[in-house]
Each structure stands twice: as C-alpha cells, then as structure tokens.
Amino acid sequence: MSDYSPTILQGQQTNDDEILAKTPLDAKALGGDSSVVIMELLQRFKVRDVMKRQVLSIPRKATLREAQRILRENHISGLPVSEDGRLYGIISVNDIINGLDHGWMDDTVDMHMASSLVVLEAGMPISFALRYFNNYTYGRFPVLDSNRQLVGIISQRDVMRALLYELSVEIRKLERKTADKVAQPAPPSETHFFRREWAVVHNDLTGAGRAANEIKQLLREKKVDRSVARRIAVAAYELEINICIHSHGGVLVMVISDNAVTITAKDRGPGIPDIEWACRDGTSTANDWIRSLGFGAGMGLSNSKRVADFFEIESEVGKFTKVTCAFNLKKLEAPAGGTAS
Amino acid sequence: MTIADVVKVLNGKLMAGDGTSPRVVGAVVANDLMSDVLLTDADDVLLLTSLASDQAIRTAHIVGAVGVVIHNAKPLSETMIKVANDLGIPLVSSPLSKYDACVKMHDAFLAEARG
Numbered sequence: 153m154s155d156y157s158p159t160i161l162q163g164q165q166t167n168d169d170e171i172l173a174k175t176p177l178d179a180k181a182l183g184g185d186s187s188v189v190i191m192e193l194l195q196r197f198k199v200r201d202v203m204k205r206q207v208l209s210i211p212r213k214a215t216l217r218e219a220q221r222i223l224r225e226n227h228i229s230g231l232p233v234s235e236d237g238r239l240y241g242i243i244s245v246n247d248i249i250n251g252l253d254h255g256w257m258d259d260t261v262d263m264h265m266a267s268s269l270v271v272l273e274a275g276m277p278i279s280f281a282l283r284y285f286n287n288y289t290y291g292r293f294p295v296l297d298s299n300r301q302l303v304g305i306i307s308q309r310d311v312m313r314a315l316l317y318e319l320s321v322e323i324r325k326l327e328r329k330t331a332d333k334v335a336q337p338a339p340p341s342e343t344h345f346f347r348r349e350w351a352v353v354h355n356d357l358t359g360a361g362r363a364a365n366e367i368k369q370l371l372r373e374k375k376v377d378r379s380v381a382r383r384i385a386v387a388a389y390e391l392e393i394n395i396c397i398h399s400h401g402g403v404l405v406m407v408i409s410d411n412a413v414t415i416t417a418k419d420r421g422p423g424i425p426d427i428e429w430a431c432r433d434g435t436s437t438a439n440d441w442i443r444s445l446g447f448g449a450g451m452g453l454s455n456s457k458r459v460a461d462f463f464e465i466e467s468e469v470g471k472f473t474k475v476t477c478a479f480n481l482k483k484l485e486a487p488a489g490g491t492a493s
Numbered sequence: 494m495t496i497a498d499v500v501k502v503l504n505g506k507l508m509a510g511d512g513t514s515p516r517v518v519g520a521v522v523a524n525d526l527m528s529d530v531l532l533t534d535a536d537d538v539l540l541l542t543s544l545a546s547d548q549a550i551r552t553a554h555i556v557g558a559v560g561v562v563i564h565n566a567k568p569l570s571e572t573m574i575k576v577a578n579d580l581g582i583p584l585v586s587s588p589l590s591k592y593d594a595c596v597k598m599h600d601a602f603l604a605e606a607r608g
Contacts, residue, residue, distance in 0.1 A: 358572065361551035365580060368555060378557075385555045386531045446544045446552070451528035458532075 193318050199281050200274035202314040203295045203304035209234040210243065212262035216251040219243045219261050232294050233265045237301035239294055241265030271296050274303055281311055327351040331403070346374070346408040352395040352419075357445050360396040363404045364389035367415070374408060380479055383459040384413050387477040390452040391417035397442045399473065412461075414478045423469035431457065431465065494518045494605060496560045496583040499539060502601045503562060503587040503594050509574045510583030516559045521598050523591055527552040541594050545569055547576045554580040564591045 209232045210219050219231055223245060233241040243265045251257050256264060272281055272293045284293060285308050295304040331351035348370070350363035367388045371381035388404060395402045395417055402419030424430045431453045442448035453475070457463040460477035467473040496514050500507055519537030524530050525544045530552050538558045542549050545567040553561045560583035563569060569586060577584040587594055 358547060361548060361555075365551055365554050382555070382557060389531065389551070389555050390528065445546055446525060446527035446542075446548050451526075451532070455528055455531055 190315075190319070193315060193322070194279040194282065195277050197278040197314065197318070198274065199272050199276045199278065199295055199306055200304070202278060202281075202310050203274070203306040204310060205304045207232060207294075207302065207305045209302070210261060211235050212240055212265075213260045215258050216243070216248060216261060216264060217257045220248045220251075220257070223248065230292060232302055232305065233261050234302045237303075239269070239271070239296065239300075239302040241267040242269060242294065269294065272306060273298070278311060278315070281306060285311070324353055324356070327353065327401075345410070347405065349403050349405045350392075352392055352402055352404055352417075354396065354399060354401040356396060357442075360393055361389055363392050367404075367406050370406070371413070376408075376413065376481060380413075380481060384415060384477075384479050386459045387456040387479075388415050390456045391415065391475055391477070393447050394452045394475075395419045397447065402472075411481055412478050413481060414476060416474065416476050418474040419472060421469075421471055421473075423471055424465075424467040424473055425469050427465055427467055494601060496585070498601070499560060499562065499598075500585055502597050503585065503589055505562060505585040505587040508569055508584045508586050509577035510560065510581060512583060514559070514583060518559050521595070523595050530556060539598075541591055541598070543567065543591060545573065547573050549573075550576045550580060550582050550584065553582050558582065560585060562587050562594060564589060564594055 208222060208226060208228070210222060212233055212235060223229065223231055230242050230244045232239055233243055240262065243261045247261075247264050247266070251259065251264060270284065270288055270290065270293060272284065272295050274295050274297050281293070292305055292307040294302055295306055297303045328351060331349060350366070352363065353359065364385050368381060368385035371384060376384070384406075388406070392404050395404065399419030400421050402417065405414075405416040405418070407414045407416075432450070453465070456475065456477050461480050462476070462478035464476045465473070494502070495517060496507070496510070497512055499505065499518065500512065516537060518539040520533075520535035521539045521541060522530055522533050522535065523541040525542050527544070527548055530538075530540060530542075533556060536557065538553075538556055540549065540553050540556075540558050540561045541564065542561065543564050545563050547570075549561055549563070550573060552558075561577070562585045564587055566586055566588040569584070574584065576582075589597065
C-alpha cells in the first residue's frame with residue numbers, strides 16, 4: 153500500500169565513524185587531512201539547519217483526490233498527513249497510483265497513508281540524515297522537534313546544497329590562507345622589491361574588487377604618484393572582475409620594481425578563443441546577473457589596455473588566460489632601509 | 494561643495510563615512526556602469542548611481558571619489574555600508590531620481606559659481 157517501510161525511528165545515535173563509512177561520502181573519500189573539514193561540517197550541521205521549514209501537509213479526512221491535486225500542483229511525490237503539528241502519516245504518489253487502480257480516490261487519506269514512518273529529529277547531526285538516506289530508499293524524511301511536532305522536511309538535495317555551500321566557504325578560507333602564505337615578499341633581487349598575490353574566486357562578486365582596493369592603498373603607502381596609482385588600480389580592478397566573472401578562478405599579482413609596477417592576472421581557464429574580439433570595446437560574454445552588478449559591458453580588457461603603458465595577453469583555450477599590465481613610475485620613493493621590503 | 498552640502502542639496506541621508514570631510518566635489522559622474530566610471534579622468538568625483546552594491550563603493554575608492562550617492566532611496570545592504578566605512582567613502586542615500594539629482598547638483602554648482 154505504501155512505499156514507506158514500517159520502520160519506526162528508535163532515536164538512538166550510532167558511532168559516527170560507522171555513519172561516515174556507510175554514507176555516500178564514505179570514510180575512504182574522507183581520508184587524510186582534508187576530511188577534517190567535511191567531518192566537522194557533518195557534525196556541526198544539524199537537520200534543523202538544512203531542512204525546509206515550510207511544509208505542505210494535508211489533514212487525515214482529506215480525500216486521496218485532494219492529495220493527488222496537491223502533489224500534482226506542487227510537483228512533489230510525498231505529502232505529510234498532519235493536524236496541529238502532529239504527524240499522522242505520509243501519503244505518497246504510490247498510494248495515489250494504488251488509489252486510482254482500486255477506485256479509492258474518494259477515500260480519506262488516513263485509510264491509505266503510511267503511518268509507521270521513518271522520521272528525523274531537528275537536533276540530529278547531518279551525518280545521521282546522510283546515513284538514513286543511504287540506508288533507506290526514500291528521497292525525503294519528515295522532521296520532528298523534541299515535542300514530536302512536525303517542523304520540517306529534509307531531502308537529499310537540501311543536504312547537498314547546504315554542504316556544497318559550506319564547503320565553498322571553507323575552501324575560500326583555505327584559498328585566502330594560501331594567498332596570504334604566497335603573499336610573502338619575493339626574495340630581494342636587483343629589480344624586485346615588493347611582490348604580493350591575491351586569490352580571486354569565481355563568481356565571488358561580494359569579495360571581487362577587494363584586491364584592487366588593497367592595491368590602491370598599498371600604492372598610496374608606497375607614495376606612488378597619485379595619477380599612476382589610479383591607473384594601476386583601474387587595471388587591477390578590471391582584471392580582478394574579469395577573473396571573477398569569466399574564469400574558474402585565479403590570482404592577481406602586483407610587483408613593484410624600481411621603475412615600474414606590474415599587474416598580472418592569471419586564471420585557470422576556460423581561456424579565450426578569440427583574443428582580438430575579446431579586447432574590443434563592447435564585446436562580452438557576460439550574463440544579465442553580472443550586468444546587474446555594474447559590469448559585463450565588455451570594457452574590462454580594453455580599459456586595462458587603455459590605462460597601461462604596456463599590455464600583453466596570452467590565452468590557451470581550456471587552460472588559462474594571462475594578462476600583464478605594466479606602468480612606468482614617475483616617482484617612487486623606496487621604503488626606508490633599502491630595496492627589500 | 495563638500496559631502497555635507499551634497500546631503501543637503503539632494504535631501505539625502507549620510508549612511509556611511511565621514512560627513513564632515515573637507516574634500517570638495519570637483520566633478521559629478523552619473524552612471525550605473527562601473528567600467529564607464531573607471532574610465533573617467535576627473536579628480537574628486539562625486540558618483541551618482543543606482544547601483545546599490547559593494548562594487549559602486551569599491552569603484553569609487555579606485556577613482557578616489559569624494560563620495561557616492563544612491564538614488565531613489567534604494568535599500569542599502571549592511572555589507573555595502575561596511576565596505577564604505579572600511580574604505581572611508583561617504584555614502585549618501587537620496588530619495589531623488591538620477592535625473593533630478595543631476596539637475597539639483599547642476600543648479601547648486603551654478604549658484605556656487607555665482608557666489
């Protein structure tokens with residue numbers, strides 16, 4: 153009658169290592185140091201952090217036909233049967249198919265719903281939910297609070313979305329840490345006395361521009377001529393935005409030497425098939441979302457070229473794009489104490 | 494005309510930055526396309542824009558703007574206000590449309606020139 157097996161949640165939690173070993177994100181995949189972040193996420197996140205809180209439901213005395221309408225109109229395959237927050241069962245598409253087959257469509261849902269349910273509690277860690285998704289074939293589970301009231305519903309998609317988001321946040325933190333490590337000044341040489349590198353993350357338009365702002369502040373501290381500093385910052389900003397919106401991510405590097413400042417933007421692809429076309433004013437592959445943020449008018453490369461004293465672009469489709477802009481310094485006072493900083 | 498004068502002229506409200514800055518507006522740029530704003534050579538720019546995002550502030554910082562005015566009393570995010578404070582860019586919210594703000598600024602400049 154129902155696709156829900158008569159399993160009742162016992163409530164006890166099992167050993168976490170066992171949970172991880174049986175989930176799709178198995179222990180092997182989580183092995184090594186890199187697993188620490190994921191394991192921490194699986195424990196830190198609770199079901200309540202991920203579940204959908206707006207749950208459609210239907211009362212016990214509604215008919216299968218009404219349930220069918222709600223399922224169809226909302227493109228869902230299962231519907232909790234609840235009253236005043238108390239969960240009585242679940243009516244699924246399979247129950248509706250059986251109802252159509254046997255002529256039960258005018259029966260009330262409590263006659264055909266699954267009433268022995270597998271449920272999750274809102275305070276359980278996500279690792280617990282993953283184990284349930286792995287052990288049962290259901291696509292979603294109702295979520296109850298400590299008073300056994302229905303407070304949400306959780307699907308595999310909800311879990312994956314939340315984990316992917318949190319992982320991207322963690323990866324961004326790691327990238328920034330890496331950038332900070334790389335940002336140590338290069339060994340002093342005859343010409344270089346300052347080098348710094350910033351990681352630029354794909355589609356991070358909240359953070360995009362931060363490197364260019366820092367570059368401008370650094371140039372001010374280094375007493376670089378104001379008009380030159382502005383041109384350098386403009387190129388850095390345009391190139392940073394380009395990496396952010398057009399590439400898979402990359403780095404922005406500034407090198408200050410005795411008589412020039414060089415800004416290099418290098419990304420990890422996808423590369424530019426037609427460089428000449430890409431450098432023309434007004435040509436862009438940007439989408440409406442990017443345009444709504446004030447960019448994407450196809451002026452990034454041409455603006456960078458316009459303000460730079462030297463401009464070079466290299467690209468290999470599927471591999472990388474590297475843009476170099478160099479600026480002659482009218483006046484640059486070396487930091488006190490020598491040529492290294 | 495300082496940022497305090499701009500607030501008065503545009504019936505605005507200072508949302509971030511130093512409202513007592515002595516910097517004087519040298520030119521007004523009214524644009525929503527940040528690549529266009531980056532192209533301007535003018536100094537001491539006041540940026541009038543409908544782009545209520547962090548990027549408007551970051552662009553203003555790059556061109557050394559005196560301040561940023563957002564039109565039509567558009568809601569400003571907390572991050573935008575934080576970025577403005579961090580970068581020291583006065584941020585003004587005005588109920589005027591971009592056109593009306595441009596006209597008011599033009600009139601104010603004329604009045605200032607006439608003494």
